Amino acid sequence: MVIEKIINNNIVVSLNNANNEIIVMGKGLGFNKKIGDTIDETAIEKTYVITQEWSVNKLTQMLSEIPIEHIQVANEIISFARVSLGKKLSDSLFLTLTDHIHYSIERSKEGIVLKNALLWEIKRFYNHEFLIGKEALSIIRQRLGVELPEDEAGFIAFHIVNANLDMKEIAQVAEMTEIIQNILNIVKYHFNIEIDEYSLNYERFVTHLKFFVQRLFSDVRLNDLETVQFMLKIKEQYTKEYACAIKINNYVQNVFNRELEEDELIYLTIHIRRITNID
Template sequence: MFVKKIINNNVVISLDESNNEMIVMGKGIGFKKNIGDNISLSMIEKKYVITNDWNENKLVKLLENIPLEHIQVANEIISFAKISLGKKLSENIFLTLTDHIHYAIERKEEGLEIKNALLWEIKRFYNHEFLIGKEAISIINNRLNISLSEDEAGFIALHIVNANLDMGEVGHVSEMTELIQNILNIVKYHFNVEIDEYSLNYERFVTHLKFFIQRLYSDVRLNDAETIQFMMKIKEQYVKEYECALKISSYVESKFQRKLEEDELIYLTIHIKRITNQD
């Protein structure tokens, strides 16, 4: 096995003897390495074969900017989830859950914790995944000495649910897909831009929309009064993005006969800002 591309000191893209391309991780595995150098098997902690379905660009961008210990803890949680559920999970969970855990830790360190409005429903309908989420919080605390809330256990559970969805068994799937596409189209036409579907911000936005639509189906409302000052600041800073969120709200109201709360509009505004990267 030899180095094809160096992502950082701890992550490289390699080729094995059969010319299979894979992402290889391990502490110091890329340190002082050059293209074509051999990789010591003893240094490999984890490897992922890059298949046709795998979006290499998203994963590379993610791994470039995330500490190795965050990647390791996400991998430990995913391994635990697979064993606990006794099922395979979508390979995409490594991308989405690693990104979420890293972002959750950053928010915690900045004193910004998000309430999980679906927590009661998650406990009720996805109890097994929620228990895995609680174990994930314990793993993060033990490995990184960071204590995340029960709300985050719920968010992690939703990522596991999303990775475990059997498209043939889940109701509303086709309608959810249509809703997501229509909301993306609203954003595209509002800003007259093409959205980079290979970017991490696109992945984050689609994940947010899935959870957002789940809230619409279950009629769960955020309505977090504690964030009022934060919401006013976002509205003032991101005027065009907030206007776009209002258009999405009108669309949702026509489909669900429900007017979005200000909290939902603000979260949409933040994601729209990220996905369009407007100045």
């Protein structure tokens, strides 16, 4: 394995056995080295395949601007996530998460707090990844002495969710998108309205639908009866919205041959109420 490009003293670019470009990390790998030199494989700590969306020039610019401490923290978080989830994550997570963590820390130093509008949905439907995000904040605090808000745990969780898609799920994206659009059309036609696609409530509803459709594909059910019992008054208070949720249930029955549980109908009703806000 030889050096194809030097990013800094600790990160170089090389080629793997499949002739794919890879990021090779390790203390001193690039120090006093030049292109064509052999890499000391005993010093390699991590390797990542360079994905199509990340060109060598782009990642060189990004990683050269990020302190090695931030990169090491991102690696530690990713290693923890892989062990916690018990599955392989996309190598692209290293780049996206490292970039995000770096700028989160920079924003924190400047006193800028970025609110996570989808925090509730992430907590509710991707709780495992959110708990990993919480642990990530602990790692950042311990290693770098930076205290980040809970919103960042949600952002980190979302990066992990995106890296957690297997090939079967990726192949379903087009079909999932069509189903989401059909559900949105049901809402539009039920109320005979145009939905503001730039509103925060629309963004929340679409995010909820993404998680909702993923659960339909994997046949996962919410089973949150305690919370639903508390919210059953929604069914009586928002009768029009609940009727729209029933139409969505009929659509799901046709597509998946599955009837939605009451908890799913209640959550759909809440989101429908938010985006329509019809009295």
